Amino acid sequence: MSVHDATTKAALPAEAKNQFLHDAAEHVRDIDHRSFVRKALGGYYVTRDSQKAKYRDWEHARDAAALAKWSAVNRLDELLPLFVTNFEAGGGIVHFARDAQEARTIIVDLVRASNAKAIIKSKCMTTEEIHLNDALEKEGYVVVESDLGEFIQQLRGEPPYHFVFPCMHVRRGEISDLFQKHLGTEPTQSPEELTMIARRYMRQLYVDADVGITGANFLVAETGQISITENEGNARLTAALPRVHIALSGIEKVVASLADLAVLLPMLATAGTGQPMTCYNTLYSGPQKNDEPDGPREMHLVLLDNARTAILADPEQRDSLHCIRCGACLNVCPIFKNVGGFTYGTTYQGPIGSVITPHLRGLSDWNHLSSASSLCGACTDACPVRIDIHHHLLHNRRNAVRASPKRLEHIGHQLFAFVAARPWLFAAGGKLFRWSLGFLKKIRPPLLRQWLETRDLPPAPPKSFRQLWKERS
Amino acid sequence: MSVKASSAKDVVLARVREALQVPAPPPHLKSHDLQEAAGISNARPAGAVGTFKPLSIAPLDVARPWLPEGGQTPEERMHILCDNLKRLKAEFHRACHLQAAAELIFSIARQRDWQRVAYHRHELVDPVASALHCATVCIGEPASFDKRALEQCDAGITACESLVAQTGSILVSSATCGGRSLSILPPVHIVIAHIDQIVATLEDALHDAKVRHAGRMPSMLSFITGPSRTGDIERILVLGAHGPKELIVVLVGESP
Amino acid sequence: MQIDLFIPCFVDQMTPGVGLAVTRVLERLGHTVEFRPAQTCCGQPSFNSGYWDEARSVAIRALDVFEGAQAVVGPSGSCVAMMRVFYPQLLAGTPHETRALDLASKTFEFSEFLVEKLGVTDVGARFPHSVTYHDGCHGLRELRIQQAPRQLLRAVKDLELIECDEAESCCGFGGLFSVKFPMISTAMAEVKGGSLARTECEYIVSSDPTCQLQLDGWFSKKKMKPRTIHLAEVLAGGDA
Numbered sequence A: 001m002s003v004h005d006a007t008t009k010a011a012l013p014a015e016a017k018n019q020f021l022h023d024a025a026e027h028v029r030d031i032d033h034r035s036f037v038r039k040a041l042g043g044y045y046v047t048r049d050s051q052k053a054k055y056r057d058w059e060h061a062r063d064a065a066a067l068a069k070w071s072a073v074n075r076l077d078e079l080l081p082l083f084v085t086n087f088e089a090g091g092g093i094v095h096f097a098r099d100a101q102e103a104r105t106i107i108v109d110l111v112r113a114s115n116a117k118a119i120i121k122s123k124c125m126t127t128e129e130i131h132l133n134d135a136l137e138k139e140g141y142v143v144v145e146s147d148l149g150e151f152i153q154q155l156r157g158e159p160p161y162h163f164v165f166p167c168m169h170v171r172r173g174e175i176s177d178l179f180q181k182h183l184g185t186e187p188t189q190s191p192e193e194l195t196m197i198a199r200r201y202m203r204q205l206y207v208d209a210d211v212g213i214t215g216a217n218f219l220v221a222e223t224g225q226i227s228i229t230e231n232e233g234n235a236r237l238t239a240a241l242p243r244v245h246i247a248l249s250g251i252e253k254v255v256a257s258l259a260d261l262a263v264l265l266p267m268l269a270t271a272g273t274g275q276p277m278t279c280y281n282t283l284y285s286g287p288q289k290n291d292e293p294d295g296p297r298e299m300h301l302v303l304l305d306n307a308r309t310a311i312l313a314d315p316e317q318r319d320s321l322h323c324i325r326c327g328a329c330l331n332v333c334p335i336f337k338n339v340g341g342f343t344y345g346t347t348y349q350g351p352i353g354s355v356i357t358p359h360l361r362g363l364s365d366w367n368h369l370s371s372a373s374s375l376c377g378a379c380t381d382a383c384p385v386r387i388d389i390h391h392h393l394l395h396n397r398r399n400a401v402r403a404s405p406k407r408l409e410h411i412g413h414q415l416f417a418f419v420a421a422r423p424w425l426f427a428a429g430g431k432l433f434r435w436s437l438g439f440l441k442k443i444r445p446p447l448l449r450q451w452l453e454t455r456d457l458p459p460a461p462p463k464s465f466r467q468l469w470k471e472r473s
Numbered sequence B: 001m002s003v004k005a006s007s008a009k010d011v012v013l014a015r016v017r018e019a020l021q022v023p024a025p026p027p028h029l030k031s032h033d034l035q036e037a038a039g040i041s042n043a044r045p046a047g048a049v050g051t052f053k054p055l056s057i058a059p060l061d062v063a064r065p066w067l068p069e070g071g072q073t074p075e076e077r078m079h080i081l082c083d084n085l086k087r088l089k090a091e092f093h094r095a096c097h098l099q100a101a102a103e104l105i106f107s108i109a110r111q112r113d114w115q116r117v118a119y120h121r122h123e124l125v126d127p128v129a130s131a132l133h134c135a136t137v138c139i140g141e142p143a144s145f146d147k148r149a150l151e152q153c154d155a156g157i158t159a160c161e162s163l164v165a166q167t168g169s170i171l172v173s174s175a176t177c178g179g180r181s182l183s184i185l186p187p188v189h190i191v192i193a194h195i196d197q198i199v200a201t202l203e204d205a206l207h208d209a210k211v212r213h214a215g216r217m218p219s220m221l222s223f224i225t226g227p228s229r230t231g232d233i234e235r236i237l238v239l240g241a242h243g244p245k246e247l248i249v250v251l252v253g254e255s256p
Numbered sequence C: 001m002q003i004d005l006f007i008p009c010f011v012d013q014m015t016p017g018v019g020l021a022v023t024r025v026l027e028r029l030g031h032t033v034e035f036r037p038a039q040t041c042c043g044q045p046s047f048n049s050g051y052w053d054e055a056r057s058v059a060i061r062a063l064d065v066f067e068g069a070q071a072v073v074g075p076s077g078s079c080v081a082m083m084r085v086f087y088p089q090l091l092a093g094t095p096h097e098t099r100a101l102d103l104a105s106k107t108f109e110f111s112e113f114l115v116e117k118l119g120v121t122d123v124g125a126r127f128p129h130s131v132t133y134h135d136g137c138h139g140l141r142e143l144r145i146q147q148a149p150r151q152l153l154r155a156v157k158d159l160e161l162i163e164c165d166e167a168e169s170c171c172g173f174g175g176l177f178s179v180k181f182p183m184i185s186t187a188m189a190e191v192k193g194g195s196l197a198r199t200e201c202e203y204i205v206s207s208d209p210t211c212q213l214q215l216d217g218w219f220s221k222k223k224m225k226p227r228t229i230h231l232a233e234v235l236a237g238g239d240a
């Protein structure tokens, strides 16, 4: 079953979880793939560390970034309307969407109203979240992803593997074959030449497109500008040449002032890719002004809720809306590195995806992502805006138990608490366990079996510490 | 705006207000002073919507001493800028006067056999463009803008609003630098700037832009940090993904 | 100083030698060491599984057990993190909150207690072997202990400390995670274990007995040579 199916299916309870277990098991067996992804990330660690070293104090800078997002998210009631007013003063039109369906309808209607024939799109995870391309294609529109990684994934018929590095799992040879098949180009092993093939192919499309669709990384309340971060220049072109520019953004991306970007833009780049800044960080305040030579005649901004207000209503996890989608938490996550991006079956992979997906798609179906963690905390240390990521996995686990405790498991933990409250019983239970361990290893009851398949277990010592202590004194 | 959309707006804004009824704890910060300040300011009574006052100090004021260095003196700023541009794989030139800049670009154009170069009207750009021997396309009036013609050009020459030492970024705008496409569509982007345009930090560049365009922001402001690039194929760096493969910066003026 | 041992359930039942080693080191430094036999488990398994009510009752019991202690010292970063970091969260807003904060303020992981609290780095141990240090995640990231164990190891006579290239990576244990998601847990052990083995050290020193369980279990299954040893056992080793 293809991974794409997994993202859209999983309607039945437990199906998403079983798919996860199945895909994870498949994936960890693929040693080549795992070391390929690890190697691809190797360069990232080096550039990230050398760029971090340019900060006079990265940890303190993280404090500032966290404060910028914390104060904006907690003042969203004030800043979001302010942003809308200021943005509309620049001539752009704002549309609110309560959920994915409404956002799709708005965008499809806008595209229809513009009499578009060709649509070019730059990278935007929010459009993945609402499955925009499917909706547009169903209406008969051809949408081309212009970001190289997204373009490759589009040709492969797969969602992004990593929300910042969409095709980091694909080898150059596969890309060469893909281009040969779809674009009729000569095979090549050179990443440079492969990039140029995409560049040449895309050029005319920018010029011919009627509608350009982008995302947004920040919404600046003070000035009513949207900020877009990218490296390739495809978003710049997408927002320059077509007649109509449509941007889609979650409501949580608001920041208070332009000055906040002086902190957030460099930190997003450093955490995400190890750059001082990404190549293009662009602020748009509306369509072409009449004294400007070019630019779209119309600009629309669709502001999406889609369960963001539900996260906002949870003070404990509200900080997960601080996320600037840098991807740093994925890059350091041992789970991500070992199970790969598709196994998650979510729009947002990795630790932050495990935190927010239960809010977006339901806790009972998606809590297994929160359980699938050793809680090592590498993500939380990497996060430039100090989201308490790995503790939120604990919170999700607790919330899932509260919502629907599993009977057997619950009894197990009650029993455990009962024993732990009685030292004599605890000691006796321990003794029984140690005494029977050899036997247990032979009959391999569940849980112990899972351990023993890949790991040995040492024999139990004859005496416990409490016994030895007693003998000692 | 349609009736439906406006009602969605009301619903979403109402959800936001409702959600923020319960305050959230401040983030776990490294700095104890900040943590304290954030904790105190966060103590708002439940139900007091819209009274959230995060901190008396702006995040940027907190961050300023910790972000990468931008340089205290013009010499330092020049030094840091050059260093960053080099690291970013941008081509960097100094010219003591505009005439020298024009000659430099002329020779680059001839050497590479450029057929057509686009530019926009600007005191720093005009002399450079008019010294060229090849055909030129002037990007100016909206009515005459021809994206197909621009697409055929070998290079685009623009001015800029500022150069940021801290990050090696160049700030261009749609109002002062020939619109949106000129600096992104041609395969080579040439920036002609005066050394006085170097600023220390992103903060300075953003602040200056806000003052310069007070009340009427250009529809696009863009920080360009090195030539276009991608690492999408096996995380290997390739320049010139969709935007310019080359970024040539010419700084005009005597040493600071 | 009067020191109360916090012996996690796993150490009590499976690696009692670690508890004895801790005692030996502390006594050698001239301190009085106590063990309160009423202690059982810190409640982490239930806490991590989302059963916070059950974990809470275990936590409150632990507060009672360690009532009046001057300093509580445990040989596991993970279990100490449970007491120091998670008890206050678990009991926030309950009548036990102040007591939880009080216990948190006097609970220490073994290596940090020696270095930060007692100001000792040289405990007079000798260990003529090459070792590498495995950071347990809870010690490293919840308790921010990174230098203390290394300072202690560097002071050990005839010991050679070599760092591995994945020092900060998780071994994949993660409590029940190791049996609920055994394939991921094992893949993580492969990565960390591989990195540790590449140092070609004779011993892998750790401050978390459950990380040792995971790593030794994997090494043994793979018939690989290196074995882990607890930091306390290294420090308790032969007086120089």
Ligand code: SF4
Binding pocket: A271, A322, A323, A324, A325, A326, A327, A328, A329, A330, A352, A379, A382, A383, A384, A385, A386, A387, A389
């Ligand atoms: S959670 Fe933090 S580290 Fe992860 S993508 Fe978001 S901002 Fe980056």
